[in-house]
Amino acid sequence: MRTSHSSQSLICWVIKMIYEGDFLKDAISNLLARGYKVFAPVKLGDFHLFREVKSAEEADFGYILPRNSAKIAVFPENEVLIKYSSWIDEIPFEETRIAIVGIKACDAKAIKLLDEHFLEGFVDPYYKSRREKLLTVAITCEEPGINCFCQSFGINPRKPEADVVFSRIGGKTFVNAYSDAGKDFLSEFNLRNEGEEEARLRQNFERETLEMRKIEIDVEKLKKSFESSYWKEVAVNCKSCGVCTYLCPTCFCFDIYDEGEKKGVRIRAWDSCQFPLHTLESSSHNPRAEKWQRLRNRFYDKFYYALRKGDYYCVGCGRCIDFCPAGIDIVSVISGVR
Ligand code: SF4
Ligand code: SF4
Known part of the structure; x- marks a missing residue:
């Protein structure tokens, strides 16, 4: 079985902290207050969709996976490329910083694949204008969905490739930063270092392989x-x-x-x-x-x-x-x- 070559490859260093409070909602409030365009899961009936939210209250994190993917934050369903009349009047590149809160490991890896497509060789300037302003705040998976098979591609659902990773383990909130942007973001919060016992708890959680489907590709x-x-x-x-x-x-x-x-x-x-x-x-x-x-x-x-x-x-x-x-x-x- 061939597996992904890039799992966790962009991680340069890590900080591991504990937060007392509702981190995901507080993260959204913080980002909105600082002018970010925030995408997060919104509950609609019995399913969730990633959408742009205007307040932390709109978001809901009780899901295994939102129905749509988080790619809408960097590659929207529709976008205006040019406004024209007798000539090109405006090329509306993204000016605002963007955050995705609640992304899972599979969607986070998918953004790395979209990067290969849109940024290597010919560079798509519209994608680039959003991607370089993107902050990702991921959630680790406790359980997989019935049709999940991300581990077949070397993805660890307990260790998403994101700027910040949130986990709820044993009733405690763990938040880790895996990039400079993530570290800067966490500096906005009141955090304490994890203790030895807490570090063990987190490491065991991250190492655990989840029971899920497997795809065999020949x-x-x-x-x-x-x-x-x-x-x-x-x-x-x-x-x-x-x-x-x-x-x-x-x-x-x-x-x-x-x-x-x-x-x-x-x-x-x-x-x-x-x-x-x-x-x-x-x-x-x-x-x-x-x-x-x-x-x-x-x-x-x-x-x-x-x-x-x-x-x-x-x-x-x-x-x-x-x-x-x-x-x-x-x-x-x-x-x-x-
Ligand atoms: S494979 Fe399924 S989801 Fe895809 S086009 Fe066909 S019917 Fe629609
Ligand atoms: S399982 Fe694979 S092909 Fe199907 S929607 Fe997810 S990433 Fe796409």
Whole structure:
């Protein structure tokens, strides 16, 4: 099994502290007071969504994973790239500092993968303008969801790659900083150093492997299965709805269109490789006109083509399994290839 090469690689040093109080809510209040745009999970009925919040009271942290991913903070569903009339009037880059509070280890790793896509080689200036102002405050997982498989990619759900990591262990609040930005942020709070017993408690918590699903990927078999009828069988019930890609923290396809003829805005909006028109060329040729070809593409994108960049483009969050209306399960599909 190939695992991620970059787990915890950006960590230069760590401080480990204890906080007496509601750290996550206090963190949001602090960030808002300092002018940050804050994204946090909001409870809507029986599920949570990452959203921009205007007060700490809006946030709720009683979830395993919010339904959407935290990527909206750096790669929003819709954004204005240019405002124009007879010429370009404005290019609205992000000016405000941004924070995500409540991100889990899978989504935090996904942002590192988006960095590879948007910042290596051609640099996307819009993504960059948000990413360089981003602070991440992560929560460790106590238990996995039924379709989580992040550990298959070397992700430790008890040790997210974030600026600040929050854990609730044995009734105590542990907050660790893993970057200079995290250390600066924690200096805003009244903290005490963890004691020896507390350090042991935290270390045991971080070392524990969680019982969760596992994906077994055989890249060579995948490579050889490109023309297999297997993909037609898998795609039979696919609705081409794009839910799997919209909820995926590592998917980055987008479309660009203009609204307004002489005066208007140029918009970038998420797109999906599962939509029939996604690959329609101006010649009217469509290389992935069939549903099974589009579905196959999603699996090859995640587990084969992405290896050109050195990593799988899946972090095992399980959202595409949880919410696919056709019950298409990425772990089972990849096992089927084997
Ligand atoms: S695999 Fe599932 S979620 Fe994805 S497009 Fe098909 S039906 Fe929709
Ligand atoms: S492919 Fe599915 S399991 Fe993997 S990161 Fe995307 S939504 Fe999560």
